[in-house]
Amino acid sequence: MIIVKDNYFHLSTDKTSYVFMINEAGLPEHIYYGKKIGRKDGSLNVTALRERIGFVPGNTVNYSPEHERLSLEAYSSEYSALGHGDIREPSIIIVHPNGSVTSDFIFESHEVLDELSEDIEKSKLPHSYDENGSYEHLKIILKDRVYEEKLELHYFVYPNEDVITKSVMLKNEGDAEIRVERLMSGCMEFPFTSFKVTSFRGRWAHEMNRCDNIITGGKMVLSSSQGSSGSRCNPFFIMSDMPVTENTGRAYGFNLVYSGDHYSALETSAYGKTRLVSGINPDSFSYILGAGEMIAAPEAVLSYSEEGYNGLSRNMHHFIRKHIVRGYWRDRERPILLNSWEAAYFDINESKLLKLAKVGKECGMELFVMDDGWFGRRDDDKSSLGDWYENKKKLPNGLKGLVEKINKMGMKFGIWVEPEMVSVDSDLYREHPEYTMEIQGQMHSEGRNQRVLNLADPKVIDYLYEKLEAVFSSANIEYVKWDMNRVFSDVYAGNLPAENQGEVSYRYMLGLYELLDRLTKAFPEILFEGCASGGNRFDLGMLCYFPQIWASDNTDATSRIDIEKGYSYGYPMNTVSSHVSGVLNHQTLRVVPIETRFNIAVLGVLGYESNLLDFSKEDIEKIKKQVALYKEWRGMLMSGDFYRTDPYEKDQGLIREGLAGFYSGNNNTDSFTIVSSDKEKAVAVIVRRMAVANDSAQKLYVNGLDDEAEYHLYNIKYDNNIKEFGDLINTVSPIHIKQDSMMQNIISKFVHLKGDEEDVVLSGSEMKNAGVSLAPSFGGTGYEDGMRLFSDYSSRLYFIEKI
Structure with a gap:
């Protein structure tokens, strides 16, 4: 519900309230966010709720002669700009034509809408949605007091999920271009400074580690500057009052619908407040906005719960399932897959794949995925990325021939691609070296023997769409694993002039979203799974196109406990792909019982990734029972809380x-x-x-x-198998049984505890x-x-x- 009364705006969900006002100076002032407040009609006494300041404190600066009691350093901003005495984290920084960086955005108008704004649809950024097309949508327009620039603040209310989202757009209505150095998605002020901040950090194969820090003073920054949302710091984080547990206590959750470099800063003030700004990382963003042009910041997602971390998680899970994930697979049960990667790595051929798929089918699996190694001259990771045509030595009957044989077995077929990257040793690079993100004439730092294609160039987007459309339509492909195996370095776009190079990372994301939008619309029934060296790009932006994401390249079950637990705080588990692997595990060399490997995998989207041809008959029988059990409970596991x-x-x-x-x-x-x-x-x-x-x-x-x-x-x-007791069995056995002996093996087949x-x-x-x-x-x-x-x-x- 959105209530507009006098000079304040009250956005309420089933259990929460978000309140701000337009103050005497025309500035948007944040009042409150938390448990639902107000009368039955939603009305509030904002005069009594807002902070009362009788004078400009200490050596702060008063905003203007007309408002001599207002200090921007001490008040609670709804969207902060640089200048006029606000010395804390700004939400926006603009270099105006005269070189000034002071902005002064004041209220011009508001509008309550029941549909998505046309400007948001034109922004090319993914956004939350309502399947009925009915929105609770508040649009606020702020205009700079001096310059011809306007800010649109968009608020969306999702009552049942207790989620509110914010979107921000900047329009240059002047005659000269301006440079935007910062455009945050949101700003919020809290009237106290003692918070526990829970973020989720990691590295390759060790993603989503929960990290708790207490902020009582100073500034805390959570950010990524690797070209993707990243495993180093996921964009989702939590602020909570202490004490808070899984089921009790007040917790605020924040996320961004964005897959690139992100930035969230929490800064305490000298006057007992904490300001939060969140959005695109300004370290890799500088955008020239021409006359008449508009630029959008990613959508920010906010939620609040008084039922601890679990309550907050449920809010986020319900919101993502209903208002972020979309399309054919949103509410459908996902197929149980068998992936070839850990079974064979690059050493694949049609015969080997068919044998593996046959065992998978006998176990009850429904989808066979051919991972890396099927295209170009791809025998290792040193060549062929970009050459999206089948290797006829490995697949003599081509992709279509293999797919038809897999389908004849009764299994769906899926394929692996890494479209955003290119190998120097590839036909694509030899023909179009200008397609890469590299600085000509300078040394290039490599990652996994590959380079990043310049998706900030529309020609590259068109090229990739043409090649991928041809592959996806060449056979009955029903699943695509979309990988990205390196971070950005030496960021440069050859199609842009020098003064626009600060726009590359942002334009890259717009290009990627355009490509994904075109492909998912062209192939609406393909199940796309995101991947970036595992969980290096697990975010709400990707989930707008990919209903599920590969959580980590680490398939060790005990490692996955913490990884999947970390994701569960902010993401529904039916978006988290999880596979049963073989032992010794390929990342940790750990031996984990096959029961535990399965029990951890069923928390997410179940798959298998191992060479079943080498499994014992006993383990194959266990897998058959696992698959049957999962199918019986899959609907509930995929949709439950x-x-x-x-x-x-x-x-x-x-x-x-x-x-x-x-x-x-x-x-x-x-x-x-x-x-x-x-x-x-x-x-x-x-x-x-x-x-x-x-x-x-x-x-x-x-x-x-x-x-x-x-x-x-x-x-x-x-x-219980007697082998599990080792030589302890001899304390009760009438004869001595040697470990790993023929006698022990024979007895274990007939004697069970x-x-x-x-x-x-x-x-x-x-x-x-x-x-x-x-x-x-x-x-x-x-x-x-x-x-x-x-x-x-x-x-x-x-x-x-x-x-």
Whole structure:
């Protein structure tokens, strides 16, 4: 709901309010963002809510002679400009024709719309949407007091998801060009300075590590300057009041619908406030805006919850599923795929691929993906990027012939491409060296033996569309993995003059979005999956075109616990691709039970990435059961609400405060629950990283269920193999059994120990608050049938159904 009354604007969702006003000087002033406030009709006493200042404090600067009590350093700005005494982080910096960088944007008009603004549609930037075409949309126009420049501030309200988004556009209505050095997507002021800031950082194969920092003074910057949103710092972050847990406390979430260099700065003031600005990274942005031209900043996404991190996550998940992801695959169950990469790497051929696909089909998999190595002369990563035609030595019957054989097996077919890059050793580079983003005559720093194509050049976009359209239409291709395996360096666009080189990164993103828009419209039923060396470009901009993104090149299940947990704070798990790999794992050399590899993978979009031809018959049978089980529960897993459970979070808080006493080793156990929207079904996963001696008791806590309803909780029972006990078996065996001996192998085929089995009926409130006591685990002494073997990297799946 959008209420405009007197001089204030009240944007309200089901549970939140966002309030700003136009003050006496005509400046937009931020008042409040948080839990829903106001009377039943949404009206407010803004005079009593806004900060009351009787004089210009200390050595600050008063805004103008007419408003001698107003100091921009001390007031709460809704969109901050450089100059007139505001010495904090600006939202906008413009170099005017006279060289001045002072701007003074004051209110001109407003409009409440029920549709998407035409200017936003023309911006070429992806944006949130409403499938019914009905928007709660507020448009504010600010005009510079001196110069012929106008700012449009667009606000969109998504009531059910408790999300508000902001979009900003700058128009040059003067006769001379101006240089825009900064154009942030949003600005917000908080009336206090003590926040916990939770960001998500990492590197290749180690993405989305949760990092908590306390800001009580100074400035904190979260940014990427690598040409993509990046694994170094994801654009999603959280600000929270302390204390906050997974289920309690006040938390604000922020994100950008953008895939390039981003920047978020939190700056505390001398007057007890914290200003947040967020948008394009100004370090790689400088844009010449000609007379009559317009430029747009990416859409900013805001959400607030008083139900801790889980409450905030649900808001973001619901919003992204409904208002960011779009098209044919938005609400459809995704196919279980088998990817060739870790099975064969570049060493592929038709015969090998068909054998692998045959085993995948026998296991019940639905989509076979041919990864890198199928095109040009691609035998390693040193050549052929850009040469998008099949290698006839590897595929003698061509792409079409292979696809037809895969389809005849009853499987869909998918393909890998990396269109934004080019190898120097390629036909494309030899024919069009000018297509690359490089500085002619200077040394070029390489990344993975490849260079970045200049997507800021419309000719390159047209070329790529022509080549990719030909590939995607040459056979029955139903899935495309779109990769990007290096960051930007030596950023330069040969098609632009020197004075426009600051626009390259921004124009690159516009070009990429144009290419993706054209391709996804031309092939609306292809399932596109984003990838950038794994999770180096996991953001809302990409999710506007790709319904799912490869979370990380690290397929080790125990590494994926933290990676997928990190994504879950801001992104729905049906956008996170997760595969079961072989062992030893190719990134960590770790051996993880196949049950755990599956149990972690089902938290996201399930796939397999390993050489099934080398798997034991026992593991193949397990995979068949896994695939069948996933198909039974896939709909709920893809659409349900995701909860992180940390029963020890209170103890963790005490440890940080130095007040904790004895602490159990259970703190290395993680638990997650996915609950259907109607609360009829749920799946819970519990996983242990490292075993702890003499620590057998454990509880499973389940969030999100109907408190008063009764539920049946059960697990899939597995018998325990005597090999898991090593030479401990000799303490009870009448004969000595040597480890890894023929005798041990024979006995293990016929003698099994009864594993743990849960089959109980409890209420939702019992599972949430008291927790389900699980069968005791082996802790160093004793064993009996039904004991839970919960050693390193062990896990369990529990199924919950309403009675």
